[in-house]
Structure formats: C-alpha cells, structure tokens
Amino acid sequence: MRWFEAALVILTLFTGIVWLLDKWFFAEARAAKAGLLEVTEPLIVDYSKAFFPVLAAVLCLRSFVAEPFRIPSSSMMPTLLVGDFILVNKFAYGLRLPITNHKVIAIGEPKRGDVVVFHPPQHPDQDWIKRVVGLPGDTVAYHDDTVFLNGRPLTYTSHGRYVGKGQGVDATGGRLLTEGLPGRPHPVLERDDRPFFIQGEGEWTVPAGEYFVMGDNRDNSEDSRFWGFLPEADLRGKAFLIWMNWDRSAGGIDFSRVGSRIP
Incomplete structure (x- = not known):
C-alpha cells in the first residue's frame, strides 16, 4: 500500500x-x-x-496514530488468519514520517513477543508481519521445532490438533501449541507431515539495533531464520487489534474475531 x-x-x-x-x-x-x-x-x-x-x-x-492492514498470508496462523484486518499502533516505536519511514521522535522499542509490521529488507516496498522473538544481544536458536533463547529451550503446551477454515484449511491437522516466550506466551502451529524437511534450523546472535522475528506458523513462514535480522529502521508499528475478518471461502465475515486483541 x-x-x-x-x-x-x-x-x-x-x-x-x-x-x-x-x-x-x-x-x-x-x-x-x-x-x-x-x-x-x-x-x-x-x-x-x-x-x-x-x-x-x-x-x-x-x-x-493507527493504520489498518490486511493479513494476506498464513504465516501468523493461528494468531492471525488470512482475511483478518488489523490495526497497527504507529507511535509505539516512535513517530515516523510517511513514505520515508524516517523516525523523528523516539518513543519506545519493541518488546519480546510483540507482533510487528515492517518493511522486510529484501522487499522494502512491501509490508510484512511477524512476532519479535529475539532482542538486540539475544542468542536465538531453532532446532527440532523448538526455540532456544539464550541457551534455554522455550516450553510448549499442547492443545491437540488444529482445525483450519477458509483459506487456512490446509493447516488442519497441525499441532496447536502454546509457546512459553518469556512475558508473552502465544499460540503456534507445527506440522508433522514433513518429517525429512529441515525448516530453518540454526543459531543466531542478534546485533544492536536489529531484531529476530518469526511467524507463529513455524513451518510456513519466511522470517529471520531465512533472510536475517530486522533493522529497527524498517519497523512500521505494533499490531494490537483485529477489527474485521473477511474470507469469502469461509463464508464471509467472521464476527467472532471482530474486536479481538492480538496476543
């Protein structure tokens, strides 16, 4: 946009x-x-x-103040669904000029677990959305479907199998989990139907002024595991509210999602 x-x-x-x-x-x-x-x-x-x-x-x-965005992909399922319309807090990380995105007034910095909208370094003309997992100075690792933060594995609580709908029906059968990210537990999806597919494993140390971001749909997200760190200058704002959901293949408006806060 x-x-x-x-x-x-x-x-x-x-x-x-x-x-x-x-x-x-x-x-x-x-x-x-x-x-x-x-x-x-x-x-x-x-x-x-x-x-x-x-x-x-x-x-x-x-x-x-706030800008509306539409979720175009499934990389943040189950937190955000294809067809969600969200509001993004534009002053959470400082006031920025339109078009250039240059910060003119510093207000705050992303916290671990924030869902952020940004310009990805490899596609500066696009708006993407992911969750902040690693802050500057953190060491983040990802092995065997587990995130390790500064050498410690995060905890995971299982909630059975996920049932998708509409454009997200392909995710049906994935494992629905709560990931115990410090200060911000949140749902994630993991798939068991790719036993020989290594998805973005590795270990990274986050440099100053940058962030490590991941999608909650761990086996269907192009994130920092593949293209590197997110510079602070590319941040657009913090996603905080779903104000509408429209998915024609799921029957149109899903009123149960209207007004939901983003965990």
Missing part, C-alpha cells in the same frame, strides 16, 4: 497549497472585483477547501 500512502501525501499537500495560495493572494482581489455581487470561487479552490481538512486528518491518523 505504499502507493496509497504516497497518493495521500500528494493530495494533502496539493489541496493545502491551493487553499493557502488562494487565501493569501487571490481571495481578497476576487472579492474586491465582485463588489456587491456574490463571490464565486474557482472549482479547484472549492474542492481543495472541502477536501484538505479530511485528507489532513486521515494522513495524521494513519501516519502517527
């Missing part, structure tokens, strides 16, 4: 400039020329005055 952000900035600037130029240089002269007659504003000025406040409000809310 980078194109939408750019278009919103351009339209806001254009309508604002037209409005100000008319107010400073043309409106008074137009009124004097009209005399006692009713002043008729040019159409472009009329539209600019009407739309600028709306565009400016949307731009500020979207850039500095």
